[in-house]
Amino acid sequence: MNTPESTTSSERPGRSFNGWAVLGAGLVVEVAAIALIVWGALEINVPLIVVGAVVSVIAAVGLAGLVLVEPNEARVLQLLGGSYSGTLREPGLRWMNPLNSRRKITTRIRNHETGRAKVNDADGNPIEISAIIVWQVEDTARAVFDVDDFEEFVSVQTEAAVRHIAGSYPYDGAPTVMSLRQNADEITTKLSEEVHDRVRSAGVRVIETRLNQLAYAPEIAQAMLRRQQAGAVIAAREQIVQGAVSMVGTALERLEAEHTVELDEERKAVMVSNLLVVLCGDQSAQPVLNTGSLYQ
Secondary structure, eight states, rough: OOOOOOOOOOOOOOOOOOOOHHHHHHHHHHHHHHHHHHHHHHHHHHHHHHHHHHHHHOOOOOOHHEEEEEETTTEEEETSOOOOOEESSOOOOOOOOTTTEEEEEEOOOOOEEEEOEEEEEETTEEEEEEEEEEEEEHHHHHHHHHHHHHHHHHHHHHHHHHHHHHHHHHSOOOSOOOOTTHHHHHHHHHHHHHHHHHGGGTEEEEEEEEEEEEEEEEHHHHHHHHHHHHHHHHHHHHHHHHHHHHHHHHHHHHHHHHHHHOOOOHHHHHHHHHHHHHHHSSOOOOOOOSSTTTTT
């Protein structure tokens, strides 16, 4: 699946410094500025008051560059709200250019559960399906600048991927055909690949996908259940017949090998018929005691 590539440069580290040192220096300068203002007021010295006010403003502007970055969190920086200046990922108190705006982006792992979607499978049968997507922001620059709202983008694209996968395979099929119910692992792998292709332009990494719900739509659920039950009965009957034929053959071979009794072809046919009825019947056989000869 082809998706448009990003038109924005990829994420790069933003320039920052240890914020604690800047905080200490800024507080010292701010206290000194307040002292100058108080001194100028006491001495009625206007230039001293002006100098103290200017120093106080400069210290306040410097302190405005402090930003606290929490673990598993990033701050996307923009110079005057325009060009991209980089991303801060190092946790702790950092200092950056005060003219940079900063946008908080969490890089924690998230779960997204798609809504229950009603779609037609490859055979045209209506089914209900939903999935859980585990994802994480990998490139903050793409997440912020390449899409309007990356969370909504992930939501819409994952639902589209689930619908596409559901319509590409039958709900249930022959053993040689890949189906949604019988090949869950392969289907989730393909779903992961498709979701990743759809959301990578937003700087998002898909960690895992799992089908959360998969069932026939209520209007055909009973009919499909009866069909599955009929298929199971037929498969069981085939296995029973194969086993019964094998057992009958083994019994005849042993009787002939051990010379337990001599049977002509007609009596062999009767014996085979009786054994198959006993082995393949739904109910327990009722024994009949033959008090006559073998042929009466």
